[in-house]
Amino acid sequence: MNLQTLPGLFISHGSPMLALNPEQVGPALNRLSLNLPVPQAIIVMSAHWESQSLEVSTGVRPETWHDFRGFPQELYEMRYPAPGHPKLAETILHLFAEAHIPAHANSTRPRDHGVWMPLLHMYPDASIPVVEISLPMNMSAEEIYKVGQILAPLRDQQVLLIGSGSITHNLRELSWDGNQSAVPEWASAFRNYVVSKLAHSDYDAVLDWSSLPFVQRNHPTIEHFAPLFFSMGTGTRFSVVHNSFSMGSLGMDIYRFD
Template identity: 35%
Template sequence: MASEEEMIKETFYISHGTPRMTINKSVPARSFLETWKNKVYSKKPKSILVISAHWETQVPVVNAITHSDLIYDFYGFPAPMYQIKYPAPGAPDLASRVQELLTGSGFECVLDKKRGLDHGSWVPLMFMYPEANIPVCQLSVQSHLDGEHHYKLGKALAPLKEEGVLIIGSGSSVHPSNNTPTCNDGVAPWAAEFDNWVEDALTTGRYEDVNNYKAKAPHWKLAHPWPEHFYPLHVAMGASSENSKAELIHRSWEHGTLGYACYKFTSS
């Protein structure tokens, strides 16, 4: 158990967007992530659990490794992007604790002792915590299941906050298919309408609506034709407690259709 000073009341959902932000300083979300410790969250957590959109499995899997080898899970990008390092220590003890909490809540959970960090983790973390001195592990998403499943995953993981663990869901608030036309004049109306709906639902505490977004949200099929970038939000939301307060802490866009909205959930 962490000391009172080490206990954490916040969970976060961040939109990591394109890995090109590692070399492109013009991506607005990069500047936001670079101000993380000064403007968003100054406390240094004991360890970090990232729920990454880029790890999809049939059942929850958590990586239990001692070192964080990087996975360059993108193709056709400039060569320097494949040379980037983020040598954060792994968090095998945290991984075992995640497995304990999830199995104790009725979930199956598997330990993976080989997999490193994919870009859903290391790209944002290299700007948020550039010193790479905080132990990190990842938890997968189950794209074939629903928002309620991921919300319940988050609820099972909530005790980690009392142990000094920072829980971060990493996806993209709006993540259309590659075939969706971009918008050269501001933000595509359908994308803005979906993103605004999510903000309103979260900030007014309508978490059940977010869990059931396929019945409630406008244009969800365009915004998330595949749900893997949205479900990390549900985990962060579930881990925050039902009476938590949600706050939009960043919003920007790329090509008028890729959304970078980020949220902080603060438990009472």
């Protein structure tokens, strides 16, 4: 079998309503998937699986988890029944062990919306096996970056690596009334600064996240930004796949790392 190298991706997955109202990012995710070789498997680090230490989903067919409240009933009826990949999960655990990074198998973890919502737009037939890895909140940005580096060789085996979060994520600042309000300067300036640093291969500046301009206003908590560190570890050549904002200040960017 002739396997083709896949990139690493950072995907801003946005509100759960993205499943029903794709806005600009849904079609962008679909186009991206059509332009990539079909993956043999997908690995996702999601902002919505915070853990104390690194965990790997080993389930055969994880449930679709609707880990949100107050949305239309139609959203709770959605399923993303892609199979798991226990063999790949074991390979991931072995790679972590070789790198002396403690990691644990989790056979019961359901799939949160940080996993299934973007994949719903990329691979709607849910036929590609998916393994989720957790976001270990005891790790530094540099350590999460190293997790991406450890898994990067799997790209050569046609495995797609995804960090799923949001380039900006402050729920208190969003425009919830359905009107597209203007993007505030603190959000656009933060996004543009991060993109500039990545485009100039200054990964260290991004990993020093607490020094980024307006970081506290864009990320009152770090869990939606941290998957970017994982994605950065998967490749050294950065490009922007998509750039938009939703609900005013919610950044919906997609980045590619080759």
